Amino acid sequence: MADKKLTIEEELLQARTQIIELKAGTKTSLSSIQFLTLIIIFPMFASFCVLGILIVWKTTSQPATVAPHLDIILLAFSIFSAPCVAAAASLTNLLSDEIKAKVKGVDDEE
Numbered sequence: 549m550a551d552k553k554l555t556i557e558e559e560l561l562q563a564r565t566q567i568i569e570l571k572a573g574t575k576t577s578l579s580s581i582q583f584l585t586l587i588i589i590f591p592m593f594a595s596f597c598v599l600g601i602l603i604v605w606k607t608t609s610q611p612a613t614v615a616p617h618l619d620i621i622l623l624a625f626s627i628f629s630a631p632c633v634a635a636a637a638s639l640t641n642l643l644s645d646e647i648k649a650k651v652k653g654v655d656d657e658e
Contacts, residue, residue, distance in 0.1 A: 589635040596632045
């Protein structure tokens with residue numbers, strides 16, 4: 549009876565340890581490379597969003613003045629979108645590498 553009680557306590561201790569490890573594994577933290585990438589990319593994303601808002605606002609408030617130049621404005625906006633998409637892809641790639649490493653670590657423990 550004492551051995552069985554001891555094994556149950558050991559099992560509970562192991563279960564608590566596993567729960568703590570799983571909680572620690574689910575927290576996301578940025579590495580220095582990810583943080584620097586985010587700092588470098590953020591102004592580009594912000595200016596891209598501001599440019600899009602300005603295009604919509606000027607087009608709806610002054611359509612007669614913007615309409616003749618809208619094709620050039622949208623061309624500039626589309627050229628500007630390519631670096632933003634590439635930057636988002638690189639940031640997503642960095643984050644997915646971290647997730648894959650965590651999943652691989654969990655699979656190795658099992």
